[in-house]
Amino acid sequence: MVDNAVRRSRQAVEKESLERFIGDNTDAYFRKTKRIVENFGDKHVTYAIFMRRPVLFCPRLMLEWLDEVANARGVKFDIELCYAEGDWVGAGEPLLYISGSFRHLVDLETLYLQRLGAACVAAYNAYFMCCDLPRTSFLAMDARHCAGTEMAELMAYAASVGSRVARRDKGAIGFIGNATDATAHFFDNEAGLGTMPHALIGYAGSTLRAAEMFVESFPNLPVTVLVDYYGREITDALQVCERFPELATAGQISVRMDTHGGRFVEGLDPAESYAVIERHVPEAIRQYRSEAELKHMVGTGVSAAAIHHMRDCLDGAGFPKVKIVASSGFSPEKCKVMASIRAPIDVVGTGSFLPERWAETYATADVIAYDGRPSVKVGREFLLRKS
Template sequence: MNKPPALGAGALGEALATGLPGRAAARPAPSDTDDAAIAARTDSYFNRTKRIVARFGDARVTYAVFLRRPVVSAPRLMLDWLRAVAAARGTEVRIDLVHQEGQWVGAGDPLVYITGSFVALSDLETLLLQKLGAACVAAHNAYQMCLELPQVAFLAMEARHCAGAEMQEMMAYAASVGSRAAQQEGARGFIGNANDATAHWFGQKSGYGTMPHALIGYAGSTVRAAEMFHETYPDDPLTVLVDYFGREVTDGLEVARRFPDLAAAGRLAVRLDTHGGRFLEGLDPAESYAVLERHAPGAIRRYRSETELRHLVGTGVSAAAIWRMREALDEAGFPKVRIVASSGFGVGKCRVMAEARAPIDVVGTGSFIPDAWSETYATADIVEYDGVPRVKVGREFLLRRGEARRKDGVGQ
């Protein structure tokens, strides 16, 4: 796979979003750096080790931190926390960042070396690893998704799938890192996200979004929900969910006819979020094949698995469904109405959509969140004690090789 370069400043694209990615360092809450809170959350054998070392004499140690699979380096949340703890404890910690934020990291390749007092560092390992592994894997996923569909804008919708605020912050940060790495290679990447709290990672002041299905149920019709939104937010672009009543094409066209000025100006979008239990309006297996034969005949001949076939011509938001929506809009005279697609757009589905040249303008997704959580486990091993290289048998690959390392390079 392509290896992303280190991150730099880059435009996030026009029309839907402007501005630079959020670069402000995170500020851990005081409770996150409190010794009692750390002791309560860390593994007990690290707490015991701290007491033993304090009793028998401190040492200056170096930890090597790595993951067992390829990732994109996303260490900022971990390093910000580590620096804050070191400051609170009045201890010095040296950070040698081998792979800068946004760089590709090979499996087993040390991502960072951390050097300092064994007493001061020994009880931090559990929390340190928690803040690193999942972010790096999610950044890798986001990077791959953006490269699969380089002309498509992405909207991060991870919050609803996260286990609390800390994970929400971590996943948004990770998506922004992977996105900016892909932008360095020409992709549009993530233009924003769906909530205000983490919008800063994407260079935005607030989250994007118009309506959930619940508003359409409340309004009683898709058109009425669109009217309510537009009356309340008359200056905003309008994106309308069209699958609530199972009439994606019919309701999409009715909304476009109701708002012809928005449609002509490119400020109207239909969002396809058809669930996997049914086909988009007017489609079935045979018609889905026919749609792809009209627009991307090669894709249907190159599928490699049942999952890929489902993404192409199956139920839910398939490539055929997106092409059918585009056909209907164009035939009705609405070529500037955009299509927003959501529902399970992970790396694999994005790759299939690229194969089918699906006419997507925006993808809304939280599927950069790692599927296999066991792949997110970061590991740390001490590789030096008072300057003497020493590591457990089998981990010799973690020992330092040369001194050509950039020190403390996050965000520079």
């Protein structure tokens, strides 16, 4: 009996906390509407949810939150999914219908929409990145770009959905993990992946010393070494491989190229970058390229020419099994260029599947029926259920 009392007390505290969170974070006009409905009588309503652009459907986190609220309030929401998780949905098509008490649904709209739209767009982006580079592994490095942990959870979930659909449709490797423990479960991992930031290179005083420190601290883990800190990508990569030849031969060393856009990778300039592409993919130079595509191909930073150059140097030095991890702005557009030039990338580390145009992430909810009577604002009749 004491245990039951403790449990009920805990549940009451959790419910109070949840209601306070909803009250503090929902739009004020929804709270006012809730008060009016409480004064004048409840109705059974149906909401239709849609987006204004094509997306991959990612409803799980929204549904889990709605289920949590329904359980806390002791009510039931009837949810009809129009598509399965990972399905393609066109612009303006209803994603799902939510039915239940108007009193209990009206103050939830702000918060459940926040858990839907951005994930659907990010999954769409992740899908095309994985499809364009199907033989490349991806690592989600988005957490540092997110506005808090809730967004980080949404983005990791989205990457996992887009990746899964790319594996289904194109046989892609897709996202093999992410950077944080909290969301590693979306990728069937127990922990986040990653080895060292630039700060460790500066702390160690050299790229080689940072690698030695890592190997000493984590002797049983593969090591990925950042090689751009001192602007000696090739020199430092080879020095690390020569220091740990057994690891290099076993494929346990990766070099991460993260050169910023203010300079060329060691050994390259505009002319040499074109020469590298001419050697590997001569037809690429003879195609029309936009300014952005040319930068991804032969420009500063981590270009396709830079990646081919690194691969040539590693192979020429006898380290063909050392992997290349490419990062720095790997958006859907950059991945498409890398695919067209057959850049030899083993892993892409990226957070650039995050939506670029945030206005495209807005999901919208409209009530389409009150006590079973269809009614929706003029212009949104397309949301009504089709008989």
